[in-house]
Amino acid sequence: MASIVAADLVAYHSATQSDADAIAVGGAIDTLRRPDFTQISANDDIEVISTSASDTQNCTITARAADGTITSQTAALTGTTAKIFSTMGASGVVERVLQVELASVAIGTITVRRSVAGATLRAIPIGERGFSMVFRKTASDPVSTVNYYAKIFWKNTNGTNALLSAQVSESADPAGVITHGLAASVNDSGTTTNRQTAPGGVTFAGTAANVPGTDLASGAAIGTWLNMTLAGGAAAIRNTYTSQLAGSTT
Amino acid sequence: MVIEVLHFSWAHDGGVLEGGKHEIDKPSAKFLGQVAAAAACSDPPVRVVKASQEERGKIDKAVQSQAEGEKAYAKAQKDGDWHEGNLRAHIAATEARLKDAEDLHDDDKGRLLAALASSEDILEHVEAGKSYDEAVELVKGGN
Numbered sequence: 001m002a003s004i005v006a007a008d009l010v011a012y013h014s015a016t017q018s019d020a021d022a023i024a025v026g027g028a029i030d031t032l033r034r035p036d037f038t039q040i041s042a043n044d045d046i047e048v049i050s051t052s053a054s055d056t057q058n059c060t061i062t063a064r065a066a067d068g069t070i071t072s073q074t075a076a077l078t079g080t081t082a083k084i085f086s087t088m089g090a091s092g093v094v095e096r097v098l099q100v101e102l103a104s105v106a107i108g109t110i111t112v113r114r115s116v117a118g119a120t121l122r123a124i125p126i127g128e129r130g131f132s133m134v135f136r137k138t139a140s141d142p143v144s145t146v147n148y149y150a151k152i153f154w155k156n157t158n159g160t161n162a163l164l165s166a167q168v169s170e171s172a173d174p175a176g177v178i179t180h181g182l183a184a185s186v187n188d189s190g191t192t193t194n195r196q197t198a199p200g201g202v203t204f205a206g207t208a209a210n211v212p213g214t215d216l217a218s219g220a221a222i223g224t225w226l227n228m229t230l231a232g233g234a235a236a237i238r239n240t241y242t243s244q245l246a247g248s249t250t
Numbered sequence: 251m252v253i254e255v256l257h258f259s260w261a262h263d264g265g266v267l268e269g270g271k272h273e274i275d276k277p278s279a280k281f282l283g284q285v286a287a288a289a290a291c292s293d294p295p296v297r298v299v300k301a302s303q304e305e306r307g308k309i310d311k312a313v314q315s316q317a318e319g320e321k322a323y324a325k326a327q328k329d330g331d332w333h334e335g336n337l338r339a340h341i342a343a344t345e346a347r348l349k350d351a352e353d354l355h356d357d358d359k360g361r362l363l364a365a366l367a368s369s370e371d372i373l374e375h376v377e378a379g380k381s382y383d384e385a386v387e388l389v390k391g392g393n
Contacts, residue, residue: 002383005369005390006340006344006365006369007337007365031323034339058283058284059287060288070258071260072257072288074262074263074288076263076280085261088261103290105326119346124335124339125332127323127326128323129314159327
């Protein structure tokens with residue numbers, strides 16, 4: 001059976017994302033939504049296109065407009081013809097995308113990209129519902145340090161093989177504001193009280209963390225908590241963070 | 251019905267609504283579907299404040315449940331349909347990461363280049379009609 005390749009190791013959101021205060025965050029893996037995509041490099045409008053004519057479901061895009069306001073648009077997709085989301089914000093263009101959510105799973109591979117036919121933000125595989133930023137709508141405090149927590153999962157989607165000596169590491173953290181820590185066991189459903197409360201039993205660091213049980217079995221996922229620390233009065237950040245799951249395979 | 255737009259603005263296929271409460275007379279089925287889609291998002295742009303039983307019924311049916319979605323996901327993975335999109339997603343993400351590679355260690359850059367080449371080769375075999383497992387074995391075997 002097939003060896004594990006890089007594309008088999010997939011990051012997913014947890015059931016409750018870290019985008020609002022006063023609700024519990026985390027939970028079990030949400031295999032329909034991903035936490036990673038390539039942000040637009042300049043203000044633009046966004047379009048969505050599928051490889052299947054059957055993709056006519058509603059799609060909601062939430063974004064930050066050039067003036068900083070949060071804006072959104074829901075539109076019915078038009079299958080293999082690109083649907084341009086051009087009425088978000090005052091000018092129709094957005095400064096960054098925060099979330100893309102389909103009303104039902106993709107029938108074909110759906111590509112979200114800059115319009116017209118520009119750089120791809122992400123392809124949504126058949127059977128998935130969308131993607132979004134991990135830390136959305138967060139802000140520093142004028143005086144005190146603030147911590148935010150979010151939970152993602154790394155899943156080994158290979159149908160046969162375990163990822164041996166599996167390890168999660170921080171591949172890049174240019175802003176230097178995020179640390180990570182793993183759940184105590186694979187396939188967990190742990191939550192934290194709210195996004196500003198540290199999850200119990202998780203140790204945060206910038207160093208690589210070994211997956212509990214050493215190997216990540218076929219189909220298994222490891223909860224990966226992220227901690228973003230914003231110093232008092234910290235300036236706005238528009239940056240990336242790269243988490244990595246690595247190991248060996250037969 | 252009454253809805254509340256929770257963002258600065260929310261656009262639908264019939265127009266744009268600014269943040270705040272809006273009373274909608276005789277909403278169309280399409281509008282109800284788009285309200286349902288928006289309201290089902292994490293951090294929703296729209297909230298239904300008041301709706302008739304009939305409107306609620308249409309809203310409830312307009313969005314696929316998480317359980318139904320997970321069944322479709324499991325089927326797509328089992329059938330192999332999921333892999334092509336996953337490979338395309340991996341290739342696009344890796345290409346983008348390599349374009350902005352100043353903060354990457356040399357080892358990581360090398361791993362990403364190898365992963366990109368591998369995914370492109372596997373996708374080529376999948377597009378030529380091979381199953382995902384066959385394509386991976388062909389690439390791993392150096393074919």
